[in-house]
Amino acid sequence: MTQKGLVLVVEDERPIADLLRLYLSRDGFGVHVEHDGAAGLAAARRMRPVACVLDIALPSMEGTEICRRLREDGDWTPVVFLTARDDEVDRILGLELGGDDYMTKPFSPRELVARVRALLRRAAGPGEGERVRTLGPLTLDPARRSAGVDGRPLVLTPTEFDLLGHLLRRPGRVFTREELLAAVWGYASHAGTRTVDVHVAQLRAKLGDAAGLIRTVRGVGYTADA
Known part of the structure; x- marks a missing residue:
């Protein structure tokens, strides 16, 4: 073992x-x-x-x-x-x-x-003490590793879940691609920030009508904003 x-x-x-x-x-x-x-x-x-x-x-x-x-x-x-x-x-x-x-x-x-x-x-996932986060119709529970939109469960990869969770920690705060890569993927920006863009696109596709909650800030990065 x-x-x-x-x-x-x-x-x-x-x-x-x-x-x-x-x-x-x-x-x-x-x-x-x-x-x-x-x-x-x-x-x-x-x-x-x-x-x-x-x-x-x-x-x-x-x-x-x-x-x-x-x-x-x-x-x-x-x-x-x-x-x-x-x-x-x-x-x-x-x-x-x-x-x-x-x-x-x-x-x-x-x-x-x-x-x-x-x-x-x-x-x-994190410890049991992390609070449930909400933004508009979106709910994310870090302890249970679950997320949903208007009660509809979202099926997310671990990376998609953590990307969404990081954005929801500070709604309205703009994160650069390099910050997201370091915080979510855990490695330096030389690995390629295109990875962030692809995961954001996939996350938006799964959010459906709530995709607008993740906003692109041109030339900077992304923010979760109702």
Whole structure:
């Protein structure tokens, strides 16, 4: 048994998979590796890992398809995508399908482990003492990790939930993309603020008629404002 739970790594480049296994194991995670997309999906469904690290380009089934099928199953396990293609399409596609983060090869295995830890901290949520937050028809309960609009439950990824929660901590306060990246994702701005824009777009899509509560401040960032 490991203290931190099992991480599923689906990566067809064996040297990279072995490196990830080494670094995640050193950090106290159990690690299961698959080199094929279909096998990775089966392992995710069977093993229920605490997090998944999915290469996008895989034999038989891409990592984005694995994520899409898990989300269709109602499985919101945190997902980090790996891609060798340094373009916006792969990144945005992955995040739109419910991914929580991405890294472009080559990458630092230490940074990947740090991002997995940050995702799991967010998924675990805050202590029971955090108050319920409301803004217009929107309600967010940090202790129960639940949110809703006019009584309609919202199905959010851990990252979407924490992004919304951070904005609702100080309604009307404008947060820069760099501030949101550091506070919600837990790493520096050099990682790319486009990630913030994609998650805000996805969050607005899920809010529906309440999407206007998250306002863009041109040239600065975002604010939650009724």
